[in-house]
Amino acid sequence: MSDSTWSFSQTFASEFQTSRAELESRVDLVKAPITADALNTLSSDLAKLTKTLADATGSVPSYDQRQYELQLKSLEKSLENLRASLPKSKFAFKRKAPAASSSIPPSPVPRAVPDAASQQQLSSISTNPTLSSHSFRYLSRDSLPSASQASDLTISDLNSCIVNLLPAIDGKPLAEGGALEISALHIRNLTDTILLLPVIRGSVLLHDLRRCILVVGCHQFRMHTSTDVDVYLSIPSTPIIEHCSRIRFTSYPTALSPKETYSNFFSVQDFSHIKATPSPNWSAMPTDALVRRWPVSTISSEKELTDILDTLLPR
Structure with missing residues (x-):
């Protein structure tokens, strides 16, 4: 590894980990259900970070590259769990209630909530000690x-x-x-x-x-x-x-x-x-x-x- 490549690798590691930790913190702070706009913003930022890593391929050690990829996969899994908590389409709230129960307010449509295993995985993805x-x-x-x-x-x-x-x-x-x-x-x-x-x-x-x-x-x-x-x-x-x-x-x-x-x-x-x-x-x-x-x-x-x-x- 040349001196210039080494210097780039060290600078990239510092900048990548800072960006990744900031994005991870934002994901951890989100409470389900998330809005579509907020999810799109997080997904866009993750895509940019993924591209940054892809562009650096060959200039960072292969072991470090694998570790960075695993960290991004963990973030993507967190976003998938949040995506599952998006509210159902609005038309589901406009269904007419039966006449016999017209005096009872319509029940809210159940939201998709991550199962216990997904929640445990999401909670385990936190800021590094x-x-x-x-x-x-x-x-x-x-x-x-x-x-x-x-x-x-x-x-x-x-x-x-x-x-x-x-x-x-x-x-x-x-x-x-x-x-x-x-x-x-x-x-x-x-x-x-x-x-x-x-x-x-x-x-x-x-x-x-x-x-x-x-x-x-x-x-x-x-x-x-x-x-x-x-x-x-x-x-x-x-x-x-x-x-x-x-x-x-x-x-x-x-x-x-x-x-x-x-x-x-x-x-x-x-x-x-x-x-x-x-x-x-x-x-x-x-x-x-x-x-x-x-x-x-x-x-x-x-x-x-x-x-x-x-x-x-x-x-």
């Missing part, structure tokens, strides 16, 4: 809303935090209803923070990390404009960095994952260093710098939290 705007906090899966299906997760604007989204805490499974299946991660603007994340099937996109530790497994990994980050990574493909410095890579800690992990971290591609020589912006983490004891237990005091961060974070 976020973990944002925290300082000096220990954050676990209990800090997130529960989800009944795979969701993109956004983590942003954290300072001096430990985020533990592993599927168990202190070796104990999560309580019922606390599980969250993550399909993709969007991470931005973190400082002095440790992220303990599970192995997911989708992509991880990162921007603006400073002095952090990241533990994650994914299908695609892309990091931008970040400095002093230790990455413990499981990935079957080549991780990509751009406009980064002092990034160190090593494999995902086996102690934190019950699954088999990959260790393809020595073939990092640096789009800011397209040369035959080794990139000066990343390196393999030396053995003596590896974290041996991970903060997987809940931390209640700020002092304990800051002590752990001071001990573990890159210097």
Whole structure:
């Protein structure tokens, strides 16, 4: 992938997800029955977004393209459910009542209402969960809303935090209803923070990390404009960095994952260093710098939290 194609892909992802989230929010706020004009407006906006994605075919990664298409299909399903709630034709209200019951007002014509399964599906299509705007906090899966299906997760604007989204805490499974299946991660603007994340099937996109530790497994990994980050990574493909410095890579800690992990971290591609020589912006983490004891237990005091961060974070 060329540098220009990569830049387009990142810009497109940001603009597409913003437009998609705005349209999804408008659909979620609609109450049945919807008017024909409102439905036509939503359908038109969805068609424009679909065309935008079609025009970008070949310029965005195939995996991302499939994810975008699935998101649009979910929106189309929501609109189909709303379409089913449109009132029946007006002539149905003009039928004459029988003479014997002329004093009884005519009953309204029943409207087509989505069945229970459709209603459940519609209610499950909501704004993706976020973990944002925290300082000096220990954050676990209990800090997130529960989800009944795979969701993109956004983590942003954290300072001096430990985020533990592993599927168990202190070796104990999560309580019922606390599980969250993550399909993709969007991470931005973190400082002095440790992220303990599970192995997911989708992509991880990162921007603006400073002095952090990241533990994650994914299908695609892309990091931008970040400095002093230790990455413990499981990935079957080549991780990509751009406009980064002092990034160190090593494999995902086996102690934190019950699954088999990959260790393809020595073939990092640096789009800011397209040369035959080794990139000066990343390196393999030396053995003596590896974290041996991970903060997987809940931390209640700020002092304990800051002590752990001071001990573990890159210097």
